[in-house]
Amino acid sequence: MSTGAQFYPGASTAYRYDGTYEGLMQEVNCCVTHTTEGTTLPDYDGGAMAPNTTLLPDIANQRLRAYCHFPADMSARALVDNSATSVRTNRNNAHQVELVGSCDPKRRTNWGSLRAGIDYIYWPEAPEWALREYARYIAWLNTEHGVPLTLTPHAWLPYPDSYGSSHGQRMTLDEWAVFKGHCGHMHVPDGNDHGDPGNMRMDLVVQYAKELVSGGGNSGGGSTQPPAPAYEPFPGPSWFVIGRRSPIIAAMHARLVAVGCNRYQSTLNADVWGSGDRASYQAWQRKLGYTGTDADGVPGPTSWAKLQVPNV
Structure with missing residues (x-):
């Protein structure tokens, strides 16, 4: 027996196929x-x-x-x-x-x-x-x-x-x-x-x-976003490109120094991603036990979560 809403709120139904390929109605688990x-x-x-x-x-x-x-x-x-x-x-x-x-x-x-x-x-x-x-x-x-x-x-x-x-x-x-x-x-x-x-x-x-x-958060497909987390969400590996300027970079810089992975040559432009950031992040990855291409200095979701960069 089928119960509950059958279509996610706000979803498009412009590409429905049940008219052509009608399936079996069941109660999904x-x-x-x-x-x-x-x-x-x-x-x-x-x-x-x-x-x-x-x-x-x-x-x-x-x-x-x-x-x-x-x-x-x-x-x-x-x-x-x-x-x-x-x-x-x-x-x-x-x-x-x-x-x-x-x-x-x-x-x-x-x-x-x-x-x-x-x-x-x-x-x-x-x-x-x-x-x-x-x-x-x-x-x-x-x-x-x-x-x-x-x-x-x-x-x-x-x-x-x-x-x-x-x-x-x-x-x-x-x-x-x-x-x-x-x-x-x-x-x-x-x-x-x-x-x-x-x-x-x-x-x-x-x-x-x-x-x-x-x-009691919004799980109904509306536009309300979840509350800001305590730590900065992982922005994705391709976000970290030479010259990227962001307060996130500065917060990461401070955390890398705090965990003993300071490989920076200068404290200038702490909010700009550069070679010092990559070298310091690589030191952090190696500290976590990563080797080879897994310690290439480009942040990944697991190492980023463990670094606990404060939300900015």
Whole structure:
């Protein structure tokens, strides 16, 4: 039996496909997150491979624009549905969301001429505003449909390790049959081998959604933004370019000095990103135990969170 609102408030329904591909109405209890591996709203082969909802980043305005293709409780079509087994993946009380962008590390900083964080989102290093926007969506799924704000115990592996099933991240068919909560395409069995959404920070998305639900925050798709956090949200790796001037840079500078990673040659222009910032941040990454290309001096979401740059 289906209950609750069937379309996310404020979402576009201009690209609904249930008139062509009517699915099974059910009461969803889990949500599968995908990434589109593209930068624009897909047409999903006319709806033949569409999820329930696509979330398209509006980076300039720091919003995720929602496009609903099927009612929230209707089985969608973004998973391989093996008719030879008793458990049908698309019809196992699953709600499906596609996040426009990529989880492929080849696209961490650029995608041809496009720049991560400016022209598209590389979801394993998504800026905090994007994670909080997705949190609003899954908080709505929780309040309207009771989808638990919990994660699969299986690992959220980085792509391409998340592809296939050789690294233990994919559920068994029996696990999938009874699963409730949030998982990725990489976790779904029964003919599904895709590795999206990689190692995106779904733990933070769930955490933020719990804050919205428990704190009475706005999870209904309106324009109200969550309260400013105590620490500066991660602005994305591509934000850190030579010559960038910002009070965030100055606050980061002060924190790097405070944690003993001062590699600056001058105290002038402390609010401008330059070689001293990169060298000092690299020292911070190495202090955290990162090596090789993971300690390249370009901030990432985990090291940034641990630095605790005060909100400015």
